[in-house]
Amino acid sequence: MSAQDQTVDVSLGDGPEHSAPRRPGVMVVFSGSRPACAAIALRGDALDIGRGAVGDATLDDARLSRRHGRIAHTAGGWVISDLGSRNGTWVDGAPVAGSVTTPAPRVVRMGDTLLLPVADVTPFVGHQAGVGDGPVAGPTLLRAWQSIARLARIVEALHVTGESGAGKELAARAFHDAGPRSGGPFVAVNCAAIPEGVAERLLFGARKGAYSGAAADVDGYLQAAHGGTLFLDEVSELELPVQAKLLRVLETHKVMALGATKAQDVDVRIVSATHRDLRAQVAAGKMREDLYFRIGRPVVALPPLRERGDEVPWLVERAVRRALPGATPHVTLVEACLVREWPGNVRELFAEVQGAVQEALGEGRSVVEGRHLPETAGRAFAAPTPAVEGAVEAVAGARSSVPPKVARVSRPAPEAPEIIAALQAEQGNISRAARALGLHRTQLRRLFERYDIDPRRFGADPEAAGG
Numbered sequence: 001m002s003a004q005d006q007t008v009d010v011s012l013g014d015g016p017e018h019s020a021p022r023r024p025g026v027m028v029v030f031s032g033s034r035p036a037c038a039a040i041a042l043r044g045d046a047l048d049i050g051r052g053a054v055g056d057a058t059l060d061d062a063r064l065s066r067r068h069g070r071i072a073h074t075a076g077g078w079v080i081s082d083l084g085s086r087n088g089t090w091v092d093g094a095p096v097a098g099s100v101t102t103p104a105p106r107v108v109r110m111g112d113t114l115l116l117p118v119a120d121v122t123p124f125v126g127h128q129a130g131v132g133d134g135p136v137a138g139p140t141l142l143r144a145w146q147s148i149a150r151l152a153r154i155v156e157a158l159h160v161t162g163e164s165g166a167g168k169e170l171a172a173r174a175f176h177d178a179g180p181r182s183g184g185p186f187v188a189v190n191c192a193a194i195p196e197g198v199a200e201r202l203l204f205g206a207r208k209g210a211y212s213g214a215a216a217d218v219d220g221y222l223q224a225a226h227g228g229t230l231f232l233d234e235v236s237e238l239e240l241p242v243q244a245k246l247l248r249v250l251e252t253h254k255v256m257a258l259g260a261t262k263a264q265d266v267d268v269r270i271v272s273a274t275h276r277d278l279r280a281q282v283a284a285g286k287m288r289e290d291l292y293f294r295i296g297r298p299v300v301a302l303p304p305l306r307e308r309g310d311e312v313p314w315l316v317e318r319a320v321r322r323a324l325p326g327a328t329p330h331v332t333l334v335e336a337c338l339v340r341e342w343p344g345n346v347r348e349l350f351a352e353v354q355g356a357v358q359e360a361l362g363e364g365r366s367v368v369e370g371r372h373l374p375e376t377a378g379r380a381f382a383a384p385t386p387a388v389e390g391a392v393e394a395v396a397g398a399r400s401s402v403p404p405k406v407a408r409v410s411r412p413a414p415e416a417p418e419i420i421a422a423l424q425a426e427q428g429n430i431s432r433a434a435r436a437l438g439l440h441r442t443q444l445r446r447l448f449e450r451y452d453i454d455p456r457r458f459g460a461d462p463e464a465a466g467g
Helices: 139-152 168-178 199-204 240-252 278-283 289-295 309-323 331-339 345-362 386-399 416-425 430-437 441-451
Strands: 025-031 034-041 046-049 052-054 057-059 069-074 077-082 089-091 099-102 108-110 113-118 157-161 186-190 229-233 269-274 299-301
Touching: 025 046, 025 057, 025 309, 025 331, 034 309, 046 052, 069 108, 069 113, 077 089, 113 309, 113 331, 139 157, 139 168, 139 299, 139 309, 157 168, 157 289, 168 186, 168 229, 168 269, 199 240, 240 289, 278 289, 309 331, 309 345, 331 345, 345 441, 416 430, 416 441, 430 441
Parallel strands: 157 269, 157 299, 186 229, 229 269
Antiparallel strands: 025 034, 025 113, 046 069, 052 057, 069 077, 077 099, 089 108, 108 113
């Protein structure tokens, strides 16, 4: 199988080193008041947890009892027991009285120590997720980056899939840095945020007089990335005629700017990305089949944050300290973040944790607790309540010829193109755009952060216009 044909599997446990029997165990990801990263295999089928030496790790947590609790792995799942500790044991945020059996617990809290039960600790041994100021990357994400680094040496294009906020731009940078043109420019473009009708000018450039207001020659993103890498996030959002022109550039290594009479040589490597199924986009007529075969393979799928629990404490600590230097995360904040799904991944986590910091600051506290995190943070978007839905239907009926009963009864969060269309229709007014989308202004602002949308690009000052 050639590199162009492969889909890279970055799940833990697919390498030759995992042919040996699995070793169930726990990852210590937080202890005392700091993130941690220690893998401890069960001894036999169980492991006693307490203050001091546990396996190859030392738990220096004053709230741990000397013999605090036990974690066991059986055919029926995980058995979590409290051994009469002073400060209690919790499984996924719920207190344990005696013992509880559960098939797949996300996080166990004993004292101020957080542990992640894992079916095989072998891949985690010797890894450190959060060292220095660089990206936080545990072994699951590092495997993806290692696959990308290998591909960067042999292919000219890469497609990255993953949920919004899962780190697709970091993956593109890893491809750039590991390739033969790492010394060249890296240019990142969010195709979903490009207003309709200007993608061709932004990508390919324009010459003086090419359109009204074109007072000088302007290079596009492709020219800017010459000798380096162009990252096209949400590539299927490009209009089909623009996709056709992009394919021509990739095949000829020449770009024709708007209004130009002579093509320019351009040498770029392409990393494309989407949170959608690109083949489904081709089938739906939203992605050119010939462009898909040019940039859609090989594929690396990035694991979502909920599968990278070892990174969460480090990300939480970083988000807290960026929002308020000197502030610290409480164990309950980290626990709450580990329990939740985070559909918006790292981007959502940062936004919500920094909001929790502001809540704590409002109380005059520098320790950010789980109660400071909004109940909706990190959870899937829920259908509106009947009262809220009725209000949405009334607004929809007042603003549209469609009868209110046809209004949406339940809907997922709008995608970037729908948000951009609403902003264009309302000339950048956030309040009116939010009402048209059936959202609160706060929800819409969070989606701006998720999709990297600047509402000021769509008309009047959104604040002056009532946003």
